[in-house]
Amino acid sequence: MAASMWKDKGQLVFEEQWPLMRPTILKLLRQEPVSRAEWHELFWSVHMVCLWDEKSHAKMYKALQDDILEFIKQAQTRVLTHEEDQSLLRAYISEWRKFFTQCSYLPMPFFQLETALQGKTHNSIQKKPQQNTDDSLVRKLMLDSWNFSIFSNIKNRLQDSAMKLVHAERNGEAFDSQLVIGVRESYVNLCSNSEDKLTIYMDNFERAYIDSTEAFYKLKAPQYLEINGVQNYMRYAESKLREEEQRANKYLESCSIATLNGCCVNVLVTAFKETILAECSSMIKQDETQKLRMMFRLMDRVSDGIAPMLKYLEDHIIHAGLADMMVAAELITQDSEKYVERLLTLFNQFSLLVKEAFDDDPRFLTARDKAYKHVVNDTSVFRLDLPTRLQGPGSSGGVKTQPESRCPELLANFCDMLLRKTPLSKKLTSDEIESKLKDVLLVLKYVQNKDVFMRFHKAHLTRRLILDTSADSEKEENMVEWLREVGMPADYVHKLARMFQDIKISEDLNQQFKEEYRKTKGSIADSINIKILNAGAWARGSDRVTVSLPLELEDYIPEVEDFYRKKHSGRKLQWHHHMSNGTIQFANSVGRFDLDVTTFQMAVLFAWNERPKEKISLENLRLATELPDAELRRTLGSLVAFPKLKRQLLICQPEVQSARDFTENSIFSVNQDFSLIKNGKVQKRGKINLIGRLQLSTEKSKEEENEGIVQLRILRTQEAIVKILKMRKQISNAQLQTELVEILKNLFIPSKKMIKEQVEWLIEHRYMKRSEKDINTFIYLA
Structure with missing residues (x-):
């Protein structure tokens, strides 16, 4: 009897409670005031139904859905009474914002219903008393109902109205931007999928916004270009890109800005890429840096937009640089100071162009360096002929010459003018001399045949040290360190340092010799000045020349040799x-x-x-x-x-x-x-x-010096190849050439022909061999 009574009561709970609950639910939907008692009563009523009437859970959910749909239908009617675009948007946004606010409150009393519908136990509810409203079934019901009932019916009108307002803004007309923002917010907040809340927004609002933007500029941009020309169009495009980005920050979600920017770049820049770039060459020639800066900013947004600009810059630097050198050829070939000044003027001129037009962008700096290197190493104005074939290891006999730039020789000559006692060095201050030497080192960085510079620099240094004509000994030693710092080969720099060391040691030996010789020969010893120099650092054996000395000098030679033998046994002097x-x-x-x-x-x-x-x-x-x-x-x-x-x-x-x-x-x-x-x-x-x-050089040794440079290059190349192979054990021909250039670039750039000849020589002499599987792969032979 008791069980039957509870069962009957359970079946009547929903029917009794719903009429009590419904007025409060409708108040919440309409955003009417709800008292605390009503609010608490609603929680209690839902609890009673869930506790006593399990079969009525679905009934309650269905009844709630009907009331929500009815409310939305009424809201739609109110919205559609407005025909004018802005009025429609205002009405829709007002209704939506009220409804969306209630999407956070209405689900709260139905928490227990949701857990019951989802099959959760009482214990699990106790452990998780707080619910995330974003995952609420009631909230999802409300949003989905709004979406399918009102939004799906009028979304096209909403989008069209919003896009018309944005179009009007692009044309300079004023309107309430909050209308577009409100529509955007409804698209974002409507999605009930917690894992991807932007699906509705991206599929509708974002797409419509981007399409309307593209359509607007596809019409406007060609007209503006045709009427105003390329240079004015670049200003227009840049201002519109900036303007659209600001507009996107206001009207779009942050995730959409990159997509919108890409669309704007395509329609405003990429579509006219060739037309814009056609102006680049003349702008560079005319040094129109502000216009180039605009073009750079635009083309940097476009795929491969920068590549043609880099090519135009390279071509300009090469042609302008060589033309300048050709015009001044007669003067600068005779005056190394004028030559270096010309090179530096060109470098500063091109560097200023890259700075002002391209903001010292690394890609343009690289292009400048590549082109300037071409100018510095060009052989049309200055030419040094070096033999390409020699007798001996690594050579295949016969002598031909290949032209190289005389730039390193002229740079060395200018260094000599600064470091020697000359009218130029006398009129300059110490700081000015240092500055000019640093300028030479700057140019030297772009010289390919640095070994030629070192040969001439060493020859000039030898003269200065022997004739005691250095203007500043401290600057001389500083120069050696600067050469080391800019990456000149260590063994070359070491020889220069050794020369200074020899001069200092010779001064002490000289003093000792004079003191000893004065005892037997008197004051005539003071007129003798001997320099004991290390042959490896200073000279070559082929430089020795026979000569019959005056007797006055001949008599001193045995005396000097006896004196030196006493100081250093086992060493031999060569005069x-x-x-x-x-x-x-x-x-x-x-x-x-x-x-x-x-x-x-x-x-x-x-x-x-x-x-x-x-x-x-x-x-x-x-x-x-x-x-x-x-x-x-x-x-x-x-x-x-x-x-x-x-x-x-x-x-x-x-x-x-x-x-x-x-x-x-x-x-x-x-x-x-x-x-x-x-x-x-x-x-x-x-x-x-x-x-x-x-x-310092005999006629014979001058030729030997040129041959010596090439012979040393051959040996360096062989040495580097063996070093690479020893480390790699096995290497492809292409990789070998790449690594070889990297190792030797601070000395010279080996030609492909030289590399090929030395590879063949090393194979012939069994330092390496070709792979049996691939002839372009080399294997080291221990």
Whole structure:
């Protein structure tokens, strides 16, 4: 009997409670005030139904759904009474916002119903008393009902109205932007899928917004370009891209901004890419940096938009740079200072262009470097011919020449002018000299044949140290460190450092020799200055030249050798007379003069020491001096036609144009009227430097130097190939070439031909072999 009563009561709970619950539910839907008692009563009623009437759970859910749908139908009616776009949007947004607010409140009392419908136990509910409203069945019911009942029916009208307002804004018309934002919010918040809340928004609002944007500019952009031209169009496109991005921040979700920007770039820039880029070359030539900056910003948004600009920049730098050098060729080939100034002016000019037009973008800096390197290493203005084939290891015989730029030679000459006592170095301050040396190092970075620079720099340094003509010894040593810092090969730099060390050691030895020699020879020892130099750092064996020294010098040689043997046993001295010099006194009827001369000049002049007025033939001078023919001719040429003298020291009969024209019939004599002339007046006393630039290379060794550069390159290439193979054990031809260039680039760039020849030589001599499976793969042989 009792059980039957409970059962009957359970069946009546929903029918009794729903009429009590419904007024409060309708108040909540309409956003009418609900008292605390009503709110609590609603919770209690739902609890009673869930507790006593399990079969009525679905009934309650269905009744709630009917009331929600009825409310939405009424809201739709109210919205559709508005025909005008903005009124419609206002009405819809007002209704939606009220409804959406209630989507957070109405599900709360039905929490127990939701858990019952989802089959959760009482215990699980106790453990999780708080519910996430985003996962609420009632909330989902409300949103889905709104979506299918009102939104699906009028969403196209909503979208169209919103897009019309955005279109109006693009045309400069004012409106309430909150209307578009409100529509957007309804699209975002309508989605009941908690895992992807933006599905409805992206499928509808975002798509409509992007389509309308694309349609607007597809119509406007071509018209603007045709009427206003490319340069004005770039300003227009840039301003519209900026404007659309700001508009997107206001009207779109953050996830949509990149998509919208991509659309705008496509329709405003990519569609006119070729037309815009066609103006790039002329802009670069005319240095229109502001316009280029705009183009850069636009093209940087486009796929492969920058690549053509890089090519235009490279071509401009190469053509403009070479044209500039060609115009100034006559001047700069004769003056290394002017040459370096031209190169630096060009570099600064191109760097300023990249900075002002392209914001020093790394891609454009790379293009500048690539093109400037082409200018620096060009051979059309300056040419140095190096042999490409040599006898010996790694060569295949025969001698041909390949042109290289003389740039490194001219850079070394300019360094010499700055570091030597010259009118240029005297007029510059220490800081100015340092600045110019750093400029040389900047250009040197782009030189491919850096080994040629080091050869000439070392030759100039040798002269300065031997003749003691360095303007600043501290700058000299700093230069060596700077060369090390810019990546010059360590062994080259080490040799330069060793040269300074030798000079310092020689000063101490000199002092000791003079003190010891003064005891036996008197004060004449003070006139001797010896330099003991390391042959590996300073000279080559082929540079040694035989010469018959004056007796006054010949007597000192055994003394110096005995002194040195006492200090360093086991070391052998080799005399390099072509690197020596001295001062002799010349007297004639005009006056008495001190002459700074090379050892070779001294040997020639001493042929007249005992017979000052005699005429001597070329053959007799050859016998007297024992100089090789080429060196004798060069020495006589410097005494017969020294550029800085108005009256020459020697006279040649018959007269000749150059030292090459001396014959066996040429007769030489001392000019008895020789004198120093200053300001048109004959001087009876004075000092004259006949050394000029100390000739460190013999005629033969000049050719050997060029061949030596190539031979050293061959050896370096072989050494690098073996080093790579030893580390890799096995390597492809392409990878070998890449790694080889990387290793050698601070010295020179090996040609493919040289690499191929050295690979074949190393294979032939069994340092490596080709793989039997692939002829383009090499294997190291231990």
